[in-house]
Amino acid sequence: MDQDSDEFEHSGESGREEEEEEEEGGEGEGEEGLCSPSLRNNVSAPSNHQDSGCTRQSSSKKMKRKLDHGPEVRSFPSGKKPCKGSEYSSPTGIVPCPATPTTFGHIRTANGQGQQRRRITSIQPPTGLQEWLRTFQSWTGPEKLLALDELIDSCEPTQVKHMMQVIEPQFQRDFISLLPKELALYVLSFLEPKDLLQAAQTCRYWRILAEDNLLWREKCREEGIDEPLSLKKRKIVKPGFTHSPWKSAYIRQHRIDTNWRRGDLKSPKVLKGHDDHVITCLQFCGNRIVSGSDDNTLKVWSAITGKCLRTLVGHTGGVWSSQMRDNIIISGSTDRTLKVWNAETGECIHTLYGHTSTVRCMHLHEKRVVSGSRDATLRVWDIETGQCLHVLMGHVAAVRCVQYDGRRVVSGAYDFMVKVWDPETETCLHTLQGHTNRVYSLQFDGIHVVSGSLDTSIRVWDVETGNCIHTLTGHQSLTSGMELKDNILVSGNADSTVKIWDIKTGQCLQTLQGPHKHQSAVTCLQFNKNFVITSSDDGTVKLWDLKTGEFIRNLVTLESGGSGGVVWRIRASNVKLVCAVGSRNGTEETKLLVLDFDVDMK
Template sequence: MDELIDRCETNQVKHMMQLIEPQFQRDFISLLPKEVLMGHDGHVITCLQVSGDLIVSGSDDNTLKVWSAVTGQCVRTLLGHTGGVWCSQMSVATVISGSTDRTLRVWNAESGECVHTLYGHTSTVRCMHLHGNRVVSGSRDTTLRVWDVVTGQCVHVLTGHVAAVRCVQYDGRRVVSGGYDYMVKIWDPETQTCLHTLEGHTNRVYSLQFDGVYVVSGSLDTSIRVWDVETGGCVHKLTGHQSLTSGMELRDNLLVSGNADSTVRVWDVRTGQCLHTLQGPNRHQSAVTCLQFCRGLVLSSSDDGTVKLWDLRTGAWIRDLVSLQSQGSGGVVWRIRASDTRLVCAAGSRNGTEETKLLLLDFEPEERGGDE
């Protein structure tokens, strides 16, 4: 009976994906390069945010840059951090950044003003997640801190990890964190208590997703685990990847995972079934660095210098959207961010073979040809 239920649920997921508007796929195929935005010369772009027509890139050069997606110009550089910027979040024109200098900064992206500098962590701020007016930061000092971005005050400190906190998710009610102590923790931030410690991973936890029902964690132990947020129980152990799961996205019970083994996998988190492994002759040739859902499509970037477009329903490769000149010899696409009308890619290299840049790809639906 359980197998029959699993098959029915899987068929429902596949049917849902078949209903996704095919016109969007045709639009994305028509994407053309619009701008190449040069900046952060010779450094790595570590984080990327997009809000409306503003793009914000953070780098290990200690700065963030604000770009206009309309003109392709750098409109301001956010100066103040004294160490590399490793993480960021953005809502409308408010940007929050975390750095190796142990601080967070709250910025007004339109004016360039640093509104608050948030002190409290005693080591690198490695991850953060913004919800409403509160941001939760995780640090190599093993703690998490909850901040009010309007007042700049630290309102809660969450202690319990015994190694660096590497990833965090926050939905306004619960905080979920993963660390180098192999643990995933679920917190009530208001009472500063750890509700569950999720044990099972046998190596560092690098990535998390949380939708209010399931917590999904990716680890250097090659597995992905699906947990029940209320009970803390492990619902599924997803196996198949061969290395570190560096990034994931979870939406409508569909999980997409990107791995250092150069593959992307699509899972049904209710059944634990792997629906697709995105590979084949046009697969990535090196570690997947970033990925994103876009309606019925998946975008993935890689150390191989490409951004690939995949069909979520069939798992088929559609096309390469970006292929750096130095792909295969050092070119890297570090980060991608996509909206319904725009794709932003942060690219460069670690050996000087490719200049650090942002690639802006755009399309205009009203300019399409006749109906098909």
């Protein structure tokens, strides 16, 4: 993996070097320098000492193999220098094309099509040549191949070499440049990003295609990269040269992913503020971190400076749940209320009354939040007006977890039940029965409901029918946390293991264990396309490879781990990791750790 990373970074650097070199000296280059006959004839050929040392038979066999097997399947050059006008030597034999081809006739000319190849004119054609050619044309395909075999066997090595120089370019034309730009971009979209970087070094027109911003935006979308670099971080490019912010964002994120694997990061920031209390909930969005504690407060922190920006005071009981979006923070407390806060000013906008016991869970979607309470009810609130819109009643024990997608509410409770609700009509559409103990965790993607229970099982349900599709077994204790993305489920358990599942098949793809596994209950987890991050009561945060299940490294190791030090919560972006740590016996000070992997180690 590290070797691939180095190659990717090297490819990106080569592209930047090419851009800089062309900025300095590219004005004097014309199409003739890129597409001259000397370049079109630049193909692999035996060296002089090979000519003198090879027998006629070996050269003939080499040519015969080429005729038997057809053109070689070529890939983009690896590690080749960028093209530099007339000095460029095509590493694959693909003919460089004009910078801005406008017609197919122009493109065919650039590729050596539509032109007669250079012929030997220094000697007179032998007598009977035309008659021999007419006879050759009259033969069948197999007869022609047999004749060519015999002809090659009778040739000198220099004559075979001449044949190769004539034949090879016919199989090495630049088909991409023959296509309309939209179709060419569609073809290139199937390449891996590393191959796109190499393709950009083939010729100018390929570089124009491979720099396309929309092409790289799609690559970023596949990797979960939300936005390109901010304007202040973008490289200034001279007029006349293309620049793709999305490509820059992709290369930057690849470097950051490599830093996660290698452990290269800035000095961790330590954020202290909740004294020796437990951090019960944690949110991280953009450059803002919000921590809630059983000390009745929430604190808003800068993820950049590590400073506490403000403390949200108003609850009269411990804060046990929170949500955040943009400048809005919502908190739920043992004082039976929810509060809506302005994150910029610290002002409490609304206090939401209605629950008769602790607000244990909530889920925010756009302008509405659904709260679940130990009073066995759920409430739907409008966070702009503070009004309670709906009350959902049906559970007979505390509601422990809730999910809301704007259309359906899904809740899990200590009554062993999972319920699917239509919040507008306040009706329970399905009661999902099957668990034999308390339900502690839920995931909902609009199609599937996934529930984790103290009965050690995980169940996958169809939200429309209410049917149980799969029962996932293998954990030995409480499933304390889960995350679901694109039919991949990652579950963390009190038995110290983490499992990766395919919910479509019900198959366990990986179990994250082995000599580096957690030594105590898993407290929190998060994953993306490449990594799984897990935290535990053993005082560590671990990084795993999502696809292979292999342990990569410890991201955090508390000195008090194993003797009381705990990592309670983690939240991560593509760039940063935020950990809420402390202890229940005073061995570890309560604090937040912020790890930033956006660092260039070169």
